Amino acid sequence: xxxxxxxxxxxxxxxxxxxxxxxxxxxxxxxxxxxxxxxxxxxxxxxxxxxxxxxxxxxxxxxxxxxxxxxxxxxxxxxxxxxxxxxxxxxxxxxxxxxxxxxxxxxxxxxxxxxxxxxxxxxxxxxxxxxxxxxxxx
Amino acid sequence: xxxxxxxxxxxxxxxxxxxxxxxxxxxxxxxxxxxxxxxxxxxxxxxxxxxxxxxxxxxxxxxxxxxxxxxxxxxxxxxxxxxxxxxxxxxxxxxxxxxxxxxxxxxxxxxxxxxxxxxxxxxxxxxxxxxxxxxxxxxxxxxxxxxxxxxxxxxxxxxxxxxxxxxxxxxxxxxxxxxxxxxxxxxxxxxxxxxxxxxxxxxxxxxxxxxxxxxxxxxxxxxxxxxxxxxxxxxxxxxxxxxxxxxxxxxxxxxxxxxxxxxxxxxxxxxxxxxxxxxxxxxxxxxxxxxxxxxxxxxxxxxxx
Numbered sequence: 001x002x003x004x005x006x007x008x009x010x011x012x013x014x015x016x017x018x019x020x021x022x023x024x025x026x027x028x029x030x031x032x033x034x035x036x037x038x039x040x041x042x043x044x045x046x047x048x049x050x051x052x053x054x055x056x057x058x059x060x061x062x063x064x065x066x067x068x069x070x071x072x073x074x075x076x077x078x079x080x081x082x083x084x085x086x087x088x089x090x091x092x093x094x095x096x097x098x099x100x101x102x103x104x105x106x107x108x109x110x111x112x113x114x115x116x117x118x119x120x121x122x123x124x125x126x127x128x129x130x131x132x133x134x135x136x137x138x
Numbered sequence: 139x140x141x142x143x144x145x146x147x148x149x150x151x152x153x154x155x156x157x158x159x160x161x162x163x164x165x166x167x168x169x170x171x172x173x174x175x176x177x178x179x180x181x182x183x184x185x186x187x188x189x190x191x192x193x194x195x196x197x198x199x200x201x202x203x204x205x206x207x208x209x210x211x212x213x214x215x216x217x218x219x220x221x222x223x224x225x226x227x228x229x230x231x232x233x234x235x236x237x238x239x240x241x242x243x244x245x246x247x248x249x250x251x252x253x254x255x256x257x258x259x260x261x262x263x264x265x266x267x268x269x270x271x272x273x274x275x276x277x278x279x280x281x282x283x284x285x286x287x288x289x290x291x292x293x294x295x296x297x298x299x300x301x302x303x304x305x306x307x308x309x310x311x312x313x314x315x316x317x318x319x320x321x322x323x324x325x326x327x328x329x330x331x332x333x334x335x336x337x338x339x340x341x342x343x344x345x346x347x348x349x350x351x352x353x354x355x356x357x358x359x360x361x362x363x364x365x366x367x368x369x370x371x372x373x374x375x376x377x378x379x380x381x382x383x384x385x386x387x388x389x390x391x392x393x394x395x396x397x398x399x400x401x402x403x404x405x406x407x408x409x410x411x412x413x414x415x416x417x418x419x420x421x422x423x424x425x426x427x428x429x430x431x432x433x434x435x436x437x438x439x440x441x442x443x
Contacts, residue, residue, distance in 0.1 A: 010181050010377070011180055011287055013183055027364070028365060041361060042363070042365075043370060065373075066370065066373060066374065076187055078187055078188060078377075
Protein backbone atom coordinates (compact mmCIF):
# COMPACT_ATOMS: atom_id res chain seq x y z
CA UNK A 1 0.00 0.00 0.00
CA UNK A 2 1.26 3.43 -0.93
CA UNK A 3 0.76 6.92 0.43
CA UNK A 4 -1.10 9.45 -1.66
CA UNK A 5 1.37 12.29 -1.52
CA UNK A 6 0.83 15.88 -2.61
CA UNK A 7 2.84 19.06 -2.27
CA UNK A 8 0.75 22.15 -2.84
CA UNK A 9 1.89 25.76 -2.89
CA UNK A 10 -0.25 28.86 -3.10
CA UNK A 11 0.46 28.91 -6.81
CA UNK A 12 0.17 25.33 -7.97
CA UNK A 13 0.36 21.64 -7.20
CA UNK A 14 4.07 20.85 -7.31
CA UNK A 15 3.97 17.12 -6.73
CA UNK A 16 1.16 14.62 -6.89
CA UNK A 17 2.03 10.94 -6.79
CA UNK A 18 1.94 7.74 -4.78
CA UNK A 19 5.01 7.04 -2.71
CA UNK A 20 6.01 4.35 -0.25
CA UNK A 21 7.46 6.67 2.37
CA UNK A 22 8.25 10.31 2.99
CA UNK A 23 10.61 12.06 5.39
CA UNK A 24 9.60 15.60 6.24
CA UNK A 25 11.30 18.32 8.28
CA UNK A 26 8.93 19.78 10.87
CA UNK A 27 9.36 22.28 13.65
CA UNK A 28 9.53 19.49 16.22
CA UNK A 29 12.04 17.49 14.22
CA UNK A 30 12.03 15.25 11.23
CA UNK A 31 9.15 12.81 10.78
CA UNK A 32 8.93 9.86 8.47
CA UNK A 33 5.48 8.99 7.23
CA UNK A 34 4.72 5.42 6.28
CA UNK A 35 1.37 4.06 5.09
CA UNK A 36 -1.34 4.03 7.80
CA UNK A 37 0.32 6.80 9.73
CA UNK A 38 -1.95 8.35 12.36
CA UNK A 39 -3.65 11.62 11.37
CA UNK A 40 -1.51 14.56 12.33
CA UNK A 41 -1.10 18.22 11.51
CA UNK A 42 2.30 19.78 11.96
CA UNK A 43 4.27 22.84 10.97
CA UNK A 44 6.79 22.46 8.21
CA UNK A 45 10.33 23.75 8.52
CA UNK A 46 12.37 24.84 5.49
CA UNK A 47 14.42 21.84 4.47
CA UNK A 48 14.56 18.73 2.36
CA UNK A 49 11.67 16.34 1.85
CA UNK A 50 12.85 12.87 0.89
CA UNK A 51 10.41 10.49 -0.68
CA UNK A 52 10.84 6.87 -1.61
CA UNK A 53 9.11 5.49 -4.63
CA UNK A 54 9.79 2.02 -6.03
CA UNK A 55 12.91 1.80 -3.87
CA UNK A 56 14.33 5.02 -5.28
CA UNK A 57 14.81 8.24 -3.32
CA UNK A 58 13.77 11.64 -4.58
CA UNK A 59 14.42 14.98 -2.96
CA UNK A 60 12.41 18.15 -2.89
CA UNK A 61 13.20 21.44 -1.23
CA UNK A 62 10.43 23.11 0.73
CA UNK A 63 10.07 26.31 2.71
CA UNK A 64 7.72 26.83 5.64
CA UNK A 65 4.12 25.63 5.66
CA UNK A 66 2.09 22.73 7.06
CA UNK A 67 2.05 18.98 6.87
CA UNK A 68 -1.20 17.12 7.11
CA UNK A 69 -1.54 13.36 7.32
CA UNK A 70 -5.09 12.17 6.76
CA UNK A 71 -6.97 8.96 7.13
CA UNK A 72 -6.46 6.50 4.31
CA UNK A 73 -2.73 7.18 3.99
CA UNK A 74 -3.03 10.60 2.49
CA UNK A 75 -0.20 13.05 2.98
CA UNK A 76 -0.54 16.69 2.03
CA UNK A 77 2.13 19.36 2.35
CA UNK A 78 0.98 22.95 2.09
CA UNK A 79 4.22 24.81 1.46
CA UNK A 80 4.97 28.44 0.72
CA UNK A 81 7.30 27.24 -1.96
CA UNK A 82 8.54 23.85 -3.12
CA UNK A 83 10.85 22.68 -5.83
CA UNK A 84 12.11 19.39 -7.16
CA UNK A 85 15.83 18.80 -6.81
CA UNK A 86 16.20 18.57 -10.58
CA UNK A 87 14.78 22.06 -10.98
CA UNK A 88 17.00 23.83 -8.48
CA UNK A 89 19.54 26.07 -10.12
CA UNK A 90 22.45 25.51 -7.73
CA UNK A 91 24.42 28.55 -8.78
CA UNK A 92 21.52 30.91 -8.44
CA UNK A 93 20.53 29.41 -5.11
CA UNK A 94 24.05 29.95 -3.80
CA UNK A 95 24.04 33.54 -5.01
CA UNK A 96 20.71 34.13 -3.30
CA UNK A 97 22.08 32.64 -0.10
CA UNK A 98 25.14 34.86 -0.21
CA UNK A 99 22.94 37.86 -0.75
CA UNK A 100 20.72 36.98 2.19
CA UNK A 101 23.75 36.29 4.38
CA UNK A 102 25.22 39.66 3.47
CA UNK A 103 22.01 41.44 4.36
CA UNK A 104 21.93 39.56 7.63
CA UNK A 105 25.47 40.70 8.45
CA UNK A 106 24.33 44.27 8.10
CA UNK A 107 21.33 43.54 10.24
CA UNK A 108 21.53 46.68 12.39
CA UNK A 109 19.84 48.55 9.60
CA UNK A 110 16.96 46.09 9.30
CA UNK A 111 13.60 46.32 11.02
CA UNK A 112 12.21 43.29 12.81
CA UNK A 113 10.01 42.31 9.87
CA UNK A 114 12.81 42.71 7.36
CA UNK A 115 15.08 40.66 9.56
CA UNK A 116 12.53 37.85 9.76
CA UNK A 117 12.11 37.91 6.01
CA UNK A 118 15.84 37.73 5.36
CA UNK A 119 16.25 34.85 7.79
CA UNK A 120 13.37 33.04 6.10
CA UNK A 121 14.85 33.51 2.65
CA UNK A 122 18.25 32.38 3.92
CA UNK A 123 16.72 29.22 5.33
CA UNK A 124 14.88 28.61 2.10
CA UNK A 125 17.98 28.98 -0.06
CA UNK A 126 19.97 26.72 2.25
CA UNK A 127 17.27 24.09 1.89
CA UNK A 128 17.37 24.40 -1.89
CA UNK A 129 21.13 24.02 -1.99
CA UNK A 130 21.00 21.00 0.29
CA UNK A 131 18.32 19.37 -1.85
CA UNK A 132 20.21 19.95 -5.05
CA UNK A 133 23.45 18.56 -3.62
CA UNK A 134 21.70 15.49 -2.29
CA UNK A 135 20.25 14.83 -5.69
CA UNK A 136 23.59 15.22 -7.42
CA UNK A 137 25.29 12.81 -5.05
CA UNK A 138 22.64 10.13 -5.31
CA UNK B 139 -12.51 62.76 -58.46
CA UNK B 140 -8.99 61.42 -58.69
CA UNK B 141 -8.19 63.10 -55.40
CA UNK B 142 -11.13 61.59 -53.54
CA UNK B 143 -10.24 58.03 -54.62
CA UNK B 144 -6.75 58.64 -53.36
CA UNK B 145 -8.04 59.92 -50.03
CA UNK B 146 -10.33 56.90 -49.67
CA UNK B 147 -7.46 54.57 -50.46
CA UNK B 148 -5.33 56.17 -47.76
CA UNK B 149 -8.18 55.84 -45.31
CA UNK B 150 -8.60 52.14 -46.10
CA UNK B 151 -4.89 51.69 -45.47
CA UNK B 152 -5.03 53.35 -42.08
CA UNK B 153 -8.10 51.37 -40.99
CA UNK B 154 -6.32 48.17 -42.02
CA UNK B 155 -3.29 49.16 -39.96
CA UNK B 156 -5.46 49.87 -36.92
CA UNK B 157 -7.04 46.47 -37.37
CA UNK B 158 -3.63 44.82 -37.28
CA UNK B 159 -2.99 46.45 -33.92
CA UNK B 160 -6.34 45.56 -32.41
CA UNK B 161 -5.98 42.01 -33.67
CA UNK B 162 -2.56 41.72 -32.03
CA UNK B 163 -3.90 43.14 -28.77
CA UNK B 164 -6.73 40.65 -28.90
CA UNK B 165 -4.32 37.73 -29.19
CA UNK B 166 -2.08 39.02 -26.40
CA UNK B 167 -5.07 39.53 -24.09
CA UNK B 168 -6.36 36.03 -24.87
CA UNK B 169 -3.10 34.37 -23.86
CA UNK B 170 -2.78 36.48 -20.72
CA UNK B 171 -6.33 35.64 -19.75
CA UNK B 172 -5.66 31.93 -20.07
CA UNK B 173 -2.60 32.20 -17.87
CA UNK B 174 -4.45 34.13 -15.18
CA UNK B 175 -7.31 31.60 -15.14
CA UNK B 176 -4.87 28.68 -14.95
CA UNK B 177 -3.06 30.31 -12.05
CA UNK B 178 -6.30 31.01 -10.23
CA UNK B 179 -7.31 27.36 -10.55
CA UNK B 180 -3.82 26.24 -9.58
CA UNK B 181 -3.96 28.11 -6.33
CA UNK B 182 -7.44 26.90 -5.50
CA UNK B 183 -6.37 23.60 -4.05
CA UNK B 184 -4.14 25.34 -1.54
CA UNK B 185 -7.02 27.55 -0.47
CA UNK B 186 -9.29 24.51 -0.13
CA UNK B 187 -6.84 22.56 1.98
CA UNK B 188 -6.02 25.50 4.20
CA UNK B 189 -9.72 26.14 4.71
CA UNK B 190 -10.28 22.51 5.62
CA UNK B 191 -7.57 22.82 8.21
CA UNK B 192 -9.22 25.92 9.63
CA UNK B 193 -12.63 24.26 9.74
CA UNK B 194 -11.06 21.22 11.40
CA UNK B 195 -9.47 23.33 14.06
CA UNK B 196 -12.43 25.60 14.71
CA UNK B 197 -14.94 22.77 15.02
CA UNK B 198 -16.03 21.85 18.54
CA UNK B 199 -13.64 24.33 19.92
CA UNK B 200 -13.68 27.99 20.75
CA UNK B 201 -10.60 29.43 19.20
CA UNK B 202 -9.17 32.83 19.65
CA UNK B 203 -7.01 34.59 17.17
CA UNK B 204 -6.66 38.25 16.22
CA UNK B 205 -7.65 37.50 12.63
CA UNK B 206 -10.88 35.80 13.73
CA UNK B 207 -11.98 38.50 16.09
CA UNK B 208 -15.28 40.20 15.26
CA UNK B 209 -15.51 43.82 16.26
CA UNK B 210 -18.10 46.53 15.69
CA UNK B 211 -17.73 47.66 12.14
CA UNK B 212 -16.60 51.19 12.67
CA UNK B 213 -13.61 51.43 10.43
CA UNK B 214 -13.84 49.51 7.21
CA UNK B 215 -11.05 48.94 4.76
CA UNK B 216 -11.92 48.26 1.16
CA UNK B 217 -9.55 46.65 -1.30
CA UNK B 218 -10.59 47.75 -4.78
CA UNK B 219 -9.08 46.03 -7.80
CA UNK B 220 -9.23 47.60 -11.26
CA UNK B 221 -6.77 47.95 -14.12
CA UNK B 222 -3.78 50.12 -14.95
CA UNK B 223 -4.58 50.45 -18.61
CA UNK B 224 -7.73 51.29 -20.51
CA UNK B 225 -9.02 49.78 -23.74
CA UNK B 226 -10.77 47.01 -21.89
CA UNK B 227 -14.45 47.68 -22.49
CA UNK B 228 -16.60 48.17 -19.44
CA UNK B 229 -14.21 46.50 -17.00
CA UNK B 230 -13.28 49.55 -14.94
CA UNK B 231 -16.74 51.08 -15.25
CA UNK B 232 -18.31 47.99 -13.67
CA UNK B 233 -15.92 48.04 -10.72
CA UNK B 234 -16.53 51.74 -10.32
CA UNK B 235 -20.28 51.26 -10.22
CA UNK B 236 -20.09 48.72 -7.40
CA UNK B 237 -17.55 50.83 -5.56
CA UNK B 238 -19.76 53.91 -5.79
CA UNK B 239 -22.71 51.94 -4.45
CA UNK B 240 -20.71 50.88 -1.40
CA UNK B 241 -19.60 54.44 -0.79
CA UNK B 242 -23.22 55.62 -1.14
CA UNK B 243 -24.45 53.09 1.40
CA UNK B 244 -21.64 54.08 3.69
CA UNK B 245 -22.35 57.79 3.41
CA UNK B 246 -26.04 57.23 4.13
CA UNK B 247 -25.25 55.80 7.52
CA UNK B 248 -22.28 58.00 8.24
CA UNK B 249 -23.95 59.47 11.33
CA UNK B 250 -22.60 56.47 13.26
CA UNK B 251 -19.13 57.99 12.84
CA UNK B 252 -17.88 55.06 10.83
CA UNK B 253 -14.96 55.53 8.51
CA UNK B 254 -14.17 54.03 5.15
CA UNK B 255 -10.69 53.76 3.70
CA UNK B 256 -9.52 52.08 0.54
CA UNK B 257 -6.47 50.36 -0.80
CA UNK B 258 -6.50 50.42 -4.57
CA UNK B 259 -4.89 48.18 -7.12
CA UNK B 260 -4.54 49.77 -10.55
CA UNK B 261 -4.44 53.39 -11.68
CA UNK B 262 -8.11 53.39 -12.59
CA UNK B 263 -9.16 52.31 -9.11
CA UNK B 264 -7.01 55.02 -7.58
CA UNK B 265 -8.54 57.60 -9.87
CA UNK B 266 -12.15 56.80 -9.12
CA UNK B 267 -11.58 56.41 -5.41
CA UNK B 268 -10.03 59.87 -5.32
CA UNK B 269 -12.88 61.21 -7.43
CA UNK B 270 -15.29 60.09 -4.68
CA UNK B 271 -13.19 61.76 -2.03
CA UNK B 272 -12.54 58.53 -0.12
CA UNK B 273 -9.29 58.21 1.77
CA UNK B 274 -6.81 56.14 -0.26
CA UNK B 275 -4.41 54.50 2.18
CA UNK B 276 -2.24 52.84 -0.43
CA UNK B 277 -2.26 52.37 -4.15
CA UNK B 278 -0.59 49.46 -5.87
CA UNK B 279 0.00 50.00 -9.56
CA UNK B 280 3.00 47.90 -10.44
CA UNK B 281 1.93 44.28 -10.23
CA UNK B 282 3.41 42.24 -13.07
CA UNK B 283 1.15 40.38 -15.48
CA UNK B 284 2.45 37.04 -14.37
CA UNK B 285 1.95 37.55 -10.68
CA UNK B 286 3.43 35.32 -7.99
CA UNK B 287 2.49 35.09 -4.37
CA UNK B 288 5.74 36.87 -3.39
CA UNK B 289 4.60 39.89 -5.36
CA UNK B 290 1.66 40.48 -3.11
CA UNK B 291 3.31 40.14 0.31
CA UNK B 292 3.51 43.92 0.63
CA UNK B 293 -0.22 44.23 0.00
CA UNK B 294 -1.36 41.27 2.10
CA UNK B 295 1.10 42.03 4.88
CA UNK B 296 -0.20 45.57 5.13
CA UNK B 297 -3.84 44.45 5.27
CA UNK B 298 -3.19 41.78 7.90
CA UNK B 299 -1.05 44.12 9.99
CA UNK B 300 -3.52 46.96 9.98
CA UNK B 301 -6.34 44.62 10.93
CA UNK B 302 -4.36 43.15 13.81
CA UNK B 303 -3.46 46.62 15.03
CA UNK B 304 -7.21 47.39 15.00
CA UNK B 305 -6.73 50.27 12.58
CA UNK B 306 -9.65 48.66 10.77
CA UNK B 307 -12.45 46.49 12.09
CA UNK B 308 -13.28 44.73 8.86
CA UNK B 309 -11.72 44.33 5.46
CA UNK B 310 -13.61 43.72 2.24
CA UNK B 311 -12.52 43.22 -1.32
CA UNK B 312 -14.19 44.54 -4.47
CA UNK B 313 -12.95 42.56 -7.42
CA UNK B 314 -14.13 41.16 -10.74
CA UNK B 315 -15.21 37.58 -10.69
CA UNK B 316 -14.44 35.52 -13.76
CA UNK B 317 -17.33 33.33 -14.97
CA UNK B 318 -16.30 32.79 -18.56
CA UNK B 319 -14.50 34.72 -21.28
CA UNK B 320 -17.81 36.31 -22.19
CA UNK B 321 -19.26 36.98 -18.78
CA UNK B 322 -18.12 38.22 -15.42
CA UNK B 323 -19.46 40.21 -12.52
CA UNK B 324 -18.11 42.38 -9.76
CA UNK B 325 -18.13 40.81 -6.32
CA UNK B 326 -17.79 42.14 -2.83
CA UNK B 327 -16.11 39.63 -0.59
CA UNK B 328 -15.50 39.91 3.15
CA UNK B 329 -11.83 39.15 3.85
CA UNK B 330 -11.25 39.89 7.52
CA UNK B 331 -12.20 38.84 10.12
CA UNK B 332 -11.77 35.36 8.70
CA UNK B 333 -15.06 33.56 8.31
CA UNK B 334 -15.02 29.95 7.09
CA UNK B 335 -18.42 30.23 5.38
CA UNK B 336 -17.42 33.27 3.34
CA UNK B 337 -14.20 31.59 2.30
CA UNK B 338 -15.96 28.44 1.27
CA UNK B 339 -18.34 30.28 -1.04
CA UNK B 340 -15.40 32.26 -2.39
CA UNK B 341 -13.31 29.22 -3.21
CA UNK B 342 -16.14 27.37 -4.88
CA UNK B 343 -16.51 30.22 -7.39
CA UNK B 344 -12.88 30.54 -8.34
CA UNK B 345 -11.95 30.18 -11.99
CA UNK B 346 -15.41 30.10 -13.48
CA UNK B 347 -17.08 27.83 -10.94
CA UNK B 348 -15.81 24.54 -12.24
CA UNK B 349 -16.34 21.40 -10.24
CA UNK B 350 -14.98 21.78 -6.77
CA UNK B 351 -14.17 19.37 -4.01
CA UNK B 352 -16.40 19.43 -1.01
CA UNK B 353 -14.74 20.45 2.17
CA UNK B 354 -14.36 17.19 3.99
CA UNK B 355 -15.06 17.04 7.65
CA UNK B 356 -13.32 14.08 9.08
CA UNK B 357 -13.49 12.64 12.47
CA UNK B 358 -11.25 15.01 14.27
CA UNK B 359 -11.05 13.31 17.56
CA UNK B 360 -8.13 11.38 16.18
CA UNK B 361 -6.22 14.32 14.81
CA UNK B 362 -3.07 15.39 16.54
CA UNK B 363 -1.65 18.86 16.21
CA UNK B 364 2.01 19.54 16.51
CA UNK B 365 3.12 21.58 18.42
CA UNK B 366 -0.48 22.68 19.20
CA UNK B 367 -3.63 24.04 17.56
CA UNK B 368 -2.83 27.67 18.23
CA UNK B 369 0.54 27.45 16.58
CA UNK B 370 -0.93 25.82 13.49
CA UNK B 371 -3.68 28.42 13.41
CA UNK B 372 -1.12 31.20 13.61
CA UNK B 373 0.30 29.90 10.39
CA UNK B 374 -2.93 29.00 8.62
CA UNK B 375 -4.89 32.22 8.99
CA UNK B 376 -2.46 34.67 7.39
CA UNK B 377 -1.81 32.21 4.55
CA UNK B 378 -5.49 31.76 3.95
CA UNK B 379 -5.99 35.52 3.81
CA UNK B 380 -3.05 35.88 1.45
CA UNK B 381 -4.26 33.23 -0.92
CA UNK B 382 -7.68 34.87 -1.10
CA UNK B 383 -6.18 38.21 -2.04
CA UNK B 384 -4.01 36.42 -4.57
CA UNK B 385 -6.99 34.72 -6.12
CA UNK B 386 -9.02 37.92 -6.22
CA UNK B 387 -6.14 39.56 -8.08
CA UNK B 388 -5.80 36.68 -10.51
CA UNK B 389 -9.52 36.64 -11.18
CA UNK B 390 -9.57 40.37 -11.75
CA UNK B 391 -6.67 40.05 -14.15
CA UNK B 392 -8.48 37.31 -15.99
CA UNK B 393 -11.55 39.50 -16.32
CA UNK B 394 -9.46 42.50 -17.38
CA UNK B 395 -7.81 40.51 -20.13
CA UNK B 396 -11.02 38.88 -21.27
CA UNK B 397 -12.75 42.29 -21.44
CA UNK B 398 -9.83 43.63 -23.39
CA UNK B 399 -9.90 40.65 -25.68
CA UNK B 400 -13.58 41.17 -26.44
CA UNK B 401 -13.24 44.93 -26.83
CA UNK B 402 -10.40 44.38 -29.28
CA UNK B 403 -12.34 41.71 -31.10
CA UNK B 404 -15.22 44.12 -31.58
CA UNK B 405 -12.79 46.77 -32.75
CA UNK B 406 -11.30 44.40 -35.31
CA UNK B 407 -14.77 43.49 -36.56
CA UNK B 408 -15.73 47.15 -36.86
CA UNK B 409 -12.53 47.74 -38.78
CA UNK B 410 -13.47 44.95 -41.19
CA UNK B 411 -16.86 46.52 -41.70
CA UNK B 412 -15.34 49.92 -42.28
CA UNK B 413 -12.91 48.54 -44.81
CA UNK B 414 -15.68 46.89 -46.81
CA UNK B 415 -17.77 50.11 -46.68
CA UNK B 416 -14.82 52.17 -47.77
CA UNK B 417 -13.94 49.74 -50.54
CA UNK B 418 -17.47 50.10 -51.88
CA UNK B 419 -17.24 53.89 -51.78
CA UNK B 420 -13.83 53.67 -53.40
CA UNK B 421 -15.13 51.54 -56.28
CA UNK B 422 -18.09 53.85 -56.77
CA UNK B 423 -15.83 56.88 -56.88
CA UNK B 424 -13.47 55.12 -59.27
CA UNK B 425 -16.35 54.16 -61.56
CA UNK B 426 -17.76 57.68 -61.44
CA UNK B 427 -14.37 59.06 -62.36
CA UNK B 428 -14.09 56.70 -65.36
CA UNK B 429 -17.62 57.51 -66.52
CA UNK B 430 -16.90 61.17 -66.25
CA UNK B 431 -13.69 60.83 -68.22
CA UNK B 432 -15.45 58.91 -71.01
CA UNK B 433 -18.20 61.49 -71.13
CA UNK B 434 -15.61 64.22 -71.38
CA UNK B 435 -13.75 62.45 -74.21
CA UNK B 436 -16.99 61.72 -76.06
CA UNK B 437 -18.11 65.33 -75.69
CA UNK B 438 -14.74 66.55 -76.88
CA UNK B 439 -14.75 64.14 -79.85
CA UNK B 440 -18.29 65.28 -80.70
CA UNK B 441 -17.24 68.95 -80.57
CA UNK B 442 -14.28 68.32 -82.89
CA UNK B 443 -16.16 66.05 -85.27
